[in-house]
Amino acid sequence: MKKFFPIVAFIAVALISLTMAGFAYFATQEAARIKFEATADDALNRIEGRIDLHLSLLRSTQALFDARNGDISRGEFKAFFSALDIDKNFAGLRGIGFLRLAKTGDEAAIERDVLHDHGTAHAIYPDTTLPWRTPIVLFEPLDPSNQSSIGYDMFTDPVRREAIEKAMADDQQHASGLVKLGQETGAAQTFTGFLVFARLNVETAPDVINASRSSTSGFLYAAFRARDLFQTALSRTPLLPVNTEIYDGKMDADNLLFQSETPPVSTFGDRLLVSRKITVAGRQWTVLFRPTSAFSQPSSRAIPVMLGLFGLLLAGAIALVARYQERAYDAVSLLHETTEKSLLEKDLMLQEMKHRIKNSITRVLAIARQTASHATDVKEFSSSFSARLQAMAASQDMLTRSRWQKADLGDLLRIELGQVFGKELPDGILSGPQVLLDETTTQALGLTFHELATNALKYGEAGSANTLKGDSALKVDWSLEGRGRDRMLALNWREAGQKQLEAPAKTGFGTKLIDLNVTRELSGTINRHFRDDGLSVEIRIPLPA
Known part of the structure; x- marks a missing residue:
């Protein structure tokens, strides 16, 4: 047992040190996870705050229509929209519009109202066999590239129709799935984004100011460019060291709304991956956060390594001390044996030398005799x-x-x-x-x-x-x-x-x-x-x- 004591001491101290180093390592990893989750939650709050700001604009527009009993001309709508300074205060918002709800077959009445408001004729398109029509009659900002959107029936698109049908059932806001903005009008440039719809009901009364107008019933909607919206939300200072992916529903390439340009750090793998679910206007999104190269861990990973190395060095030192003590004890024990063996070894060496000398002399004499005889x-x-x-x-x-x-x-x-x-x-x-x-x-x-x-x-x-x-x-x-x-x-x-x-x-x-x-x-x-x-x-x- 005395012989194995240094090994046992080394193993025991090394195991204790490695266990401590392991706890320190896991504590470091847990601290990094907690810190990154807090960073991811901060990024999520920025995204939700930016979306709430935009949706509040849609609610304000809805209040404007309610206050005017739905009788908003194009000029008044344009003046309201221009006063908002969209580019500065609402980056990512492509525009806000109004859809007129009508039964299929009543397109002529809507086209007359559009001609009255815009001064130019806009046909309702495309053709449909569905029972309802929801053409765009107002949209701002209405630049030349968006002129062709007037008259477009959103009810003909399955993704938009799903959200519109939900908005028909209550007074809440409802977001659509992922859409390509501008694709329906054949625009040269399209944007990945989504739409949010809100129902607007205005009943006609006998004493309305403009009795020649038909009763108004339809939907207000806001169109969002996903990349501009989320980049604006995440670009606030201080910049967060996160790579963000946002999916409409399940994590699938076809549902990807946004992905950060800054790549994630591959060394972390999925260890610091943070997944969150948020609900935007009744629709659930999946948001993934991964750390970028700018993310710094709360404590250095070298600390567990140094602790482990120090423990191994300590275990080695203890084992060496034990080994030297064992050797000192063995040296004392062997001193007597060595003294006794030395005399025996000397005798053996003398006998070996005598044997070798005898053999050499015999060989020399034999060579001498044979050489002399020849x-x-x-x-x-x-x-x-x-x-x-x-x-x-x-x-x-x-x-x-x-x-x-x-x-x-x-x-x-x-x-x-x-x-x-x-x-x-x-x-x-x-x-x-x-x-x-x-x-x-x-x-x-x-x-x-x-x-x-x-x-x-x-x-x-x-x-x-x-x-x-x-x-x-x-x-x-x-x-x-x-x-x-x-x-x-x-x-x-x-x-x-x-x-x-x-x-x-x-x-x-x-x-x-x-x-x-x-x-x-x-x-x-x-x-x-x-x-x-x-x-x-x-x-x-x-x-x-």
């Missing part, structure tokens, strides 16, 4: 014996540098060939993967490579100075075959350049030494092929797993 004089013995001792020394040096662990086959070849041919070996002589050799294999292959190189230099052209400057006549490549305990080192030694090469009639000590090292020392195989163009030696030895 030498013709002291000079030849001294030269051959020195070269072989240098090869052994090179192998010993490589093992010493690696602390008697492993020696690289490529490095061993470079050292042994360098002693015979010189240190500057041309590129391309050696090729093969990295192979690490143990002590026995290193010493045996070191002598083997030395003898092969010496024979190549003595009897062939592979090691000549001129040949080594260009494409070398000596090539050594190796590969690994098999895996695990079946690993095998396959090495090919190829000498080129000799002519009419034949197998020697007598086997020298160098060849015997090579064969003994490969077959007996390393339990491998060696095959020599004397070809017309040179010598090829194939060596295969097993490698420990």
Whole structure:
């Protein structure tokens, strides 16, 4: 349990810190949500306030008609409308008009009244089979582009007719669905918008001023350009960091009344999406608000991250302190064991050194005896014996540098060939993967490579100075075959350049030494092929797993 205490301490403190960081993160997200909902409600209040202002204008116009018993001439209506300064005070309002309600077949009477008020003839259109007619008889501002709207029967359009029929049933205002303003008159420019209708009833009395006029019964309506209306409402200072979408009823592309030009921030996704339902003149709208890049969260998102990092650092510090205490306790406990083992290790090292020295002396004596038995004089013995001792020394040096662990086959070849041919070996002589050799294999292959190189230099052209400057006549490549305990080192030694090469009639000590090292020392195989163009030696030895 003492061993796992630092890990347990780290996990416990880290979990507590991450839990606190998680609570801080969720608190930050909740604060951002609350702040944005307040911002969205502010934007919604601006929209509702602007719509109420426009609808109050429609109610004022309705009061004007009621006060005059419906007898409003075009001049009086135009003067009333001009005094309102629509462009300045009611941006988004396309205009206010009056629809005369009549039965189908009574169009001639309405056309006479329109001629009387406007001074020009306007036919009622389009043709219809419906029982009622609601043509436009008054509209302001009546600029040249709106002249053709006089006489247009709104009852023929299904969207407008639905709102008009609702207005027939009560005295409330009723909004239409989404319409294209100007489309019915063939105007060059159309606007997405909506209409609001209010019923106007004026009964004819015997003592009316203008008894020649027929009784008036119809609808006042206001036409709104959606984009201008909502942009004006949302452009009040301070500007709100919201992207707004307004739909007539359900959220569908065909019902989109308005969409802000400023795009929402994608990093928030739908996490801060605020949806609201409002009722405008009896019709329900869906309003969506999303934050823009100008929206700033009430607290930085870096605080939970910093809190979590601080907790992890604290957990790591506590775990390290616990770990150091554990190590100090273990160090005291192991001090006695180390003292006892040190003497045993010294004895083992002395025994290992005695064993290695004994093996080296035995190998040196064997080489000396064999070299002496094949030498013709002291000079030849001294030269051959020195070269072989240098090869052994090179192998010993490589093992010493690696602390008697492993020696690289490529490095061993470079050292042994360098002693015979010189240190500057041309590129391309050696090729093969990295192979690490143990002590026995290193010493045996070191002598083997030395003898092969010496024979190549003595009897062939592979090691000549001129040949080594260009494409070398000596090539050594190796590969690994098999895996695990079946690993095998396959090495090919190829000498080129000799002519009419034949197998020697007598086997020298160098060849015997090579064969003994490969077959007996390393339990491998060696095959020599004397070809017309040179010598090829194939060596295969097993490698420990």
